[in-house]
Amino acid sequence: MTTHQPPAPQAAQPTWQAAAGASYPGYTSPIPVVRTHLGHALASEWTKIRSVRSTMWTLGVFVLLVVGIGLAAGALVAANASEGDLNGENPLSFGFFGLLLGSMCIITLGVLTTASEYGTGMIRTTMVACPSRGRVLAAKAVVFFAVAFVVTLVSSSFVAFAQVGMLSDARDPSGGEWFKATVGVSLYIALLGLLSLVVGSIIRHSAGAITIMIGLLLAPLVIALFMFSESLQDLREALFEYSIPSQLSVFYATSLTDSGPSGWDPLWIILGVTAAAFAGAFALLQKRDV
Amino acid sequence: MIEAVGLTKRYGDKTAVYNLSFQVRPGAVTGFLGPNGSGKSTTMRMILGLDNPTSGTVTIGGHPYRKLPNAPRQVGALLDAKAVHGGRSARNHLLSLAQLSGIPARRVDEVLGVVGLQDVANKRSKGFSLGMGQRLGIAAALLGDPQVLLFDEPVNGLDPEGILWVRNLMKALAAEGRTVFVSSHLMSEMALTADHLIVIGRGQLLADMSVTEFISANSADFARVRTPDTEPQLREKLSSALTEAGGHVLPEQDGALRVTGLPLPRISDIAHEADVRLWELSPHQASLEEAYMRMTQGAVDYRSTADQKAGLQQPLPPGAQPPMPVPGQGQPGWYAPPPPQQGGQPFTAPQGAPYGGQPPAGPYGAPGAAPAGQPNPYAQPAAPAAPVAAPAAPAQPAAPPAQPAAAAPQAAPAAPAPLTDAEPKSEDAR
Numbered sequence: 001m002t003t004h005q006p007p008a009p010q011a012a013q014p015t016w017q018a019a020a021g022a023s024y025p026g027y028t029s030p031i032p033v034v035r036t037h038l039g040h041a042l043a044s045e046w047t048k049i050r051s052v053r054s055t056m057w058t059l060g061v062f063v064l065l066v067v068g069i070g071l072a073a074g075a076l077v078a079a080n081a082s083e084g085d086l087n088g089e090n091p092l093s094f095g096f097f098g099l100l101l102g103s104m105c106i107i108t109l110g111v112l113t114t115a116s117e118y119g120t121g122m123i124r125t126t127m128v129a130c131p132s133r134g135r136v137l138a139a140k141a142v143v144f145f146a147v148a149f150v151v152t153l154v155s156s157s158f159v160a161f162a163q164v165g166m167l168s169d170a171r172d173p174s175g176g177e178w179f180k181a182t183v184g185v186s187l188y189i190a191l192l193g194l195l196s197l198v199v200g201s202i203i204r205h206s207a208g209a210i211t212i213m214i215g216l217l218l219a220p221l222v223i224a225l226f227m228f229s230e231s232l233q234d235l236r237e238a239l240f241e242y243s244i245p246s247q248l249s250v251f252y253a254t255s256l257t258d259s260g261p262s263g264w265d266p267l268w269i270i271l272g273v274t275a276a277a278f279a280g281a282f283a284l285l286q287k288r289d290v
Numbered sequence: 291m292i293e294a295v296g297l298t299k300r301y302g303d304k305t306a307v308y309n310l311s312f313q314v315r316p317g318a319v320t321g322f323l324g325p326n327g328s329g330k331s332t333t334m335r336m337i338l339g340l341d342n343p344t345s346g347t348v349t350i351g352g353h354p355y356r357k358l359p360n361a362p363r364q365v366g367a368l369l370d371a372k373a374v375h376g377g378r379s380a381r382n383h384l385l386s387l388a389q390l391s392g393i394p395a396r397r398v399d400e401v402l403g404v405v406g407l408q409d410v411a412n413k414r415s416k417g418f419s420l421g422m423g424q425r426l427g428i429a430a431a432l433l434g435d436p437q438v439l440l441f442d443e444p445v446n447g448l449d450p451e452g453i454l455w456v457r458n459l460m461k462a463l464a465a466e467g468r469t470v471f472v473s474s475h476l477m478s479e480m481a482l483t484a485d486h487l488i489v490i491g492r493g494q495l496l497a498d499m500s501v502t503e504f505i506s507a508n509s510a511d512f513a514r515v516r517t518p519d520t521e522p523q524l525r526e527k528l529s530s531a532l533t534e535a536g537g538h539v540l541p542e543q544d545g546a547l548r549v550t551g552l553p554l555p556r557i558s559d560i561a562h563e564a565d566v567r568l569w570e571l572s573p574h575q576a577s578l579e580e581a582y583m584r585m586t587q588g589a590v591d592y593r594s595t596a597d598q599k600a601g602l603q604q605p606l607p608p609g610a611q612p613p614m615p616v617p618g619q620g621q622p623g624w625y626a627p628p629p630p631q632q633g634g635q636p637f638t639a640p641q642g643a644p645y646g647g648q649p650p651a652g653p654y655g656a657p658g659a660a661p662a663g664q665p666n667p668y669a670q671p672a673a674p675a676a677p678v679a680a681p682a683a684p685a686q687p688a689a690p691p692a693q694p695a696a697a698a699p700q701a702a703p704a705a706p707a708p709l710t711d712a713e714p715k716s717e718d719a720r
Binding site: 026027028029030031033034035036040041043044045047048051052053054116117120121122124125126127128129130131132136287289290 | 291316317335338339340341342355356357358359360361362363365367369370372373374375376377378379382385386387389390391392393394397430434435436437466467468469
């Protein structure tokens with residue numbers, strides 16, 4: 001499992017030697033010195049993310065939730081719907097529930113990718129091996145985003161195909177609907193995970209960061225549910241519309257409300273929030289002590 | 291080459307490291323010593339660019355760590371044996387670090403072999419013992435085959451074989467021309483490994499010198515003199531004669547005398563003139579531990595106190611004595627003061643020499659306050675023995691605790707307290 005990397009050609013290249021260590025007298029290593037870049041950090045982060053069990057657990061539960069709930073919802077609807085009930089319905093929209101629950105797994109994995117290094121002290125080893133801290137955060141973000149996107153895309157596409165097959169009464173989704181319900185929603189979930197990763201880097205504490213992200217996911221909806229006062233009507237509407245579950249449902253064109261974000265809006269919103277948080281995390285990382 | 295200039299680190303209003311300047315040269319093992327909480331790890335973190343100094347700079351080969359080209363190939367560090375993700379196998383842990391530093395992956399198996407972890411390479415490091423964790427940390431430090439190596443407490447938790455291995459490893463690394471900077475609490479280990487010492491206390495530099503210089507500067511080599519056990523009055527006679535001749539006499543627990551400031555032949559002459567027979571007259575070379583303890587005893591932040599068990603013990607029967615506390619090494623004053631001529635200031639003692647100049651050790655001779663001929667002070671069962679013994683020992687001002695401790699707060703065990711209390715106050719006042 002360690003040999004996926006081809007052993008770098010070395011030992012036969014004496015010209016590489018003494019490239020950097022020669023600034024003052026002393027020992028010179030025979031191992032060739034290479035200038036490191038983001039690619040090295042990406043390989044390292046890929047090794048890290050695939051070599052811990054929490055990745056397998058969180059992604060395994062994620063796939064189980066998305067596929068399990070998606071198929072169960074599809075089967076239930078198919079079994080109980082009477083003739084004509086599903087006319088004009090988008091069959092892809094039943095993938096929503098699985099992804100909503102599954103997003104918590106992606107949040108957890110995102111937080112753990114950064115915060116667990118602080119919890120274990122591994123971050124000090126990492127930062128000694130790579131003093132350019134921004135590169136480490138960037139590599140983590142890229143690797144995690146790719147993993148989260150691919151896993152979400154595969155499981156949401158599988159569920160989409162299965163549901164279209166099961167709900168033969170419903171209308172055939174358009175190409176645009178297909179695209180939003182697979183690629184679009186996967187980008188959204190992966191960005192949500194990336195936001196968690198960034199929050200983990202800011203908070204540096206796994207449990208704290210996970211709590212914050214779960215709160216962000218659920219609190220607006222729950223708070224809005226209990227806003228009975230007439231004077232708070234507008235705030236309540238906004239909380240409903242911009243809550244993450246509501247934004248997620250926009251990808252299936254079954255928004256919980258009729259106003260608020262629509263089309264690809266949720267993607268731009270989370271992209272902006274994540275970018276802002278990333279900039280903050282980057283600045284903090286440069287400034288703070290590890 | 292590591293070079294620190296005016297390095298200072300504050301956390302809030304606590305100053306962890308203050309105005310520290312030193313150089314660590316290649317080709318030697320440099321020991322980094324200091325009591326717990328003296329700022330050793332903070333200094334190491336600043337060297338590695340993990341913590342930003344509040345003021346001052348520290349450079350490696352002329353560059354601050356975070357600006358160092360190919361940093362992991364020039365510097366390797368073991369900071370904390372448990373600074374690994376416990377769920378990752380040893381090999382994957384090292385592999386991720388190798389990839390991050392652009393080191394060929396097969397180097398991972400090499401260093402695993404060097405530290406002897408090849409058999410557990412695929413086990414998750416969560417199950418590693420402290421010693422195995424240390425070995426993994428050393429493997430990570432050696433991964434880049436670097437020119438500069440920092441080890442924070444490398445022998446913690448290692449078995450004797452591992453300690454020997456680390457000792458030889460450090461020496462071998464230094465012999466290859468590398469810079470090796472090692473912190474440790476194990477003085478015996480440092481005495482064997484290090485060539486040069488940097489000692490800090492409360493975040494300030496106490497000493498920066500070679501090991502042999504350090505020992506001779508901070509430990510009065512003393513003579514141990516023993517008079518016949520059967521005749522305690524000879525002992526008193528000799529100690530007053532030696533004191534008169536300018537020597538410094540400290541009674542030891544077993545009845546011997548510790549004499550500083552007089553050469554051995556002179557002691558023999560004085561004893562002869564005073565007509566005192568000697569059972570022992572031996573030179574004593576102080577150890578590094580002793581020298582270190584003496585130097586840092588004023589700079590120790592965390593010092594144990596006696597376990598009083600207040601209110602939990604049954605009241606002693608009237609007339610009975612509480613047992614004497616074990617005279618602790620490392621309690622203030624246990625080690626002899628520097629010889630009068632040599633002084634204790636080979637190093638730059640900061641701020642009016644709070645650490646260097648020792649007060650006269652008179653009252654602190656108390657731990658050895660056992661009447662001659664009774665080597666075991668704990669064997670004294672009855673109270674009357676003590677008052678009898680006290681006048682017979684004029685060289686020991688602090689009388690043995692004759693009353694129950696509750697009735698005598700000023701009893702002997704409390705004697706070291708004024709020093710312990712006064713020191714932090716003078717520190718805080720600055």
